[in-house]
Amino acid sequence: xxxxxxxxxxxxxxxxxxxxxxxxxxxxxxxxxxxxxxxxxxxxxxxxxxxxxxxxxxxxxxxxxxxxxxxxxxxxxxxxxxxxxxxxxxxxxxxxxxxxxxxxxxxxxxxxxxxxxxxxxxxxxxxxxxxxxxxxxxxxxxxxxxxxxxxxxxxxxxxxxxxxxxxxxxxxxxxxx
Amino acid sequence: xxxxxxxxxxxxxxxxxxxxxxxxxxxxxxxxxxxxxxxxxxxxxxxxxxxxxxxxxxxxxxxxxxxxxxxxxxxxxxxxxxxxxxxxxxxxxxxxxxxxxxxxxxxxxxxxxxxxxxxxxxxxxxxxxxxxxxxxxxxxxxxxxxxxxxxxxxxxxxxxxxxxxxxxxxxxxxxxxxxxxxxxxxxxxxxxxxxxxxxxxxxxxxxxxxxxxxxxxxxxxxxxxxxxxxxxxxxxxxx
Numbered sequence: 001x002x003x004x005x006x007x008x009x010x011x012x013x014x015x016x017x018x019x020x021x022x023x024x025x026x027x028x029x030x031x032x033x034x035x036x037x038x039x040x041x042x043x044x045x046x047x048x049x050x051x052x053x054x055x056x057x058x059x060x061x062x063x064x065x066x067x068x069x070x071x072x073x074x075x076x077x078x079x080x081x082x083x084x085x086x087x088x089x090x091x092x093x094x095x096x097x098x099x100x101x102x103x104x105x106x107x108x109x110x111x112x113x114x115x116x117x118x119x120x121x122x123x124x125x126x127x128x129x130x131x132x133x134x135x136x137x138x139x140x141x142x143x144x145x146x147x148x149x150x151x152x153x154x155x156x157x158x159x160x161x162x163x164x165x166x167x168x169x170x171x172x173x174x175x176x177x
Numbered sequence: 178x179x180x181x182x183x184x185x186x187x188x189x190x191x192x193x194x195x196x197x198x199x200x201x202x203x204x205x206x207x208x209x210x211x212x213x214x215x216x217x218x219x220x221x222x223x224x225x226x227x228x229x230x231x232x233x234x235x236x237x238x239x240x241x242x243x244x245x246x247x248x249x250x251x252x253x254x255x256x257x258x259x260x261x262x263x264x265x266x267x268x269x270x271x272x273x274x275x276x277x278x279x280x281x282x283x284x285x286x287x288x289x290x291x292x293x294x295x296x297x298x299x300x301x302x303x304x305x306x307x308x309x310x311x312x313x314x315x316x317x318x319x320x321x322x323x324x325x326x327x328x329x330x331x332x333x334x335x336x337x338x339x340x341x342x343x344x345x346x347x348x349x350x351x352x353x354x355x356x357x358x359x360x361x362x363x364x365x366x367x368x369x370x371x372x373x374x375x376x377x378x379x380x381x382x383x384x385x386x387x388x389x390x391x392x393x394x395x396x397x398x399x400x401x402x403x404x405x406x407x408x409x410x411x412x413x414x415x416x
Contacts, residue, residue, distance in 0.1 A: 013249040020241075020253050024260035031264050035271035042274050 054105030054114030095154030193315025228317025
């Protein structure tokens with residue numbers, strides 16, 4: 001019966017398919033071994049390039065583990081420390097429409113150096129003005145930044161998000177990260 | 178009946194580019210054709226990626242044609258094709274990241290492109306490695322040329338750019354509709370009509386299941402005793 005099973009055409013089909021799958025997997029593993037470091041380096045550089053848009057002075061960024069900081073505002077979704085002692089935070093909040101995503105760069109003195117809207121439900125182009133008005137602000141002056149008329153609710157949410165980023169930078173900075 | 182039609186390398190390649198162009202004659206791979214033919218750079222990149230996968234998969238499938246049992250041939254072909262597509266994806270992601278981002282999901286979808294599986298089934302599993310690779314080259318070049326022609330029309334007339342370079346005098350006259358799906362279909366239809374006009378009488382107009390219409394006629398030793406031939410006879414009897 002065993003001999004019949006081995007001679008069966010179905011056994012040959014299974015063996016051939018399994019061998020082809022194994023050889024394909026081996027080949028893919030080899031190529032992955034070669035290309036994975038290159039891909040990782042390219043992705044890190046792409047992330048750094050995006051972060052440099054709000055923190056032009058810095059060159060290298062390291063991702064922070066925000067799960068260890070339970071006292072941060074809920075809108076803070078990602079955080080990075082840079083090589084100059086500053087931070088970049090990504091925040092997600094709701095203005096007039098949901099889905100307002102902002103990137104904020106803060107220097108080592110707790111001053112906003114750049115703020116960029118990554119996504120919003122507003123008219124295209126309007127969000128450019130939101131970031132410009134918060135540059136140079138710190139925790140003491142952020143509440144005095146004026147909202148933009150016509151999009152008051154969203155610019156208020158934007159200002160609050162930048163304030164949350166400044167607070168996060170202070171909390172994390174005090175913990176020495 | 179013995180077929181002694183010999184296919185030279187030039188015939189195989191020209192067949193793929195013009196007389197049996199996979200896009201404008203066989204109407205295969207329509208989804209990526211319409212999706213990536215909005216820019217010339219994307220079109221040529223997709224075409225070349227598909228050509229590499231086609232040549233490699235045809236070569237391997239032809240090498241294994243006497244080993245792969247009939248019962249599992251399609252799963253085996255899919256594994257081989259998917260492996261090559263993944264290889265191309267990884268290499269592009271590592272060394273050509275901009276093109277990788279440009280092609281997006283359509284790079285992975287080469288796996289289920291009908292051209293690849295179709296040529297594996299129709300040609301590579303019945304012919305030698307050399308001829309299969311040439312067939313892959315011809316079909317791949319045909320796919321690339323088809324995408325490039327469509328992209329040229331859609332990009333120049335739809336966006337007033339060529340390869341990303343702005344054409345200022347065309348800017349006031351651009352037809353934005355051509356950059357969208359309906360415009361893609363419109364250009365596609367025109368290209369099929371043009372190809373039909375250029376190749377009239379030189380490609381099979383009627384699908385034949387007899388030895389005459391079989392791509393393996395030159396190497397077949399069945400002399401009309403295969404399934405397709407007997408199916409054709411049955412059709413003739415019923416008529």
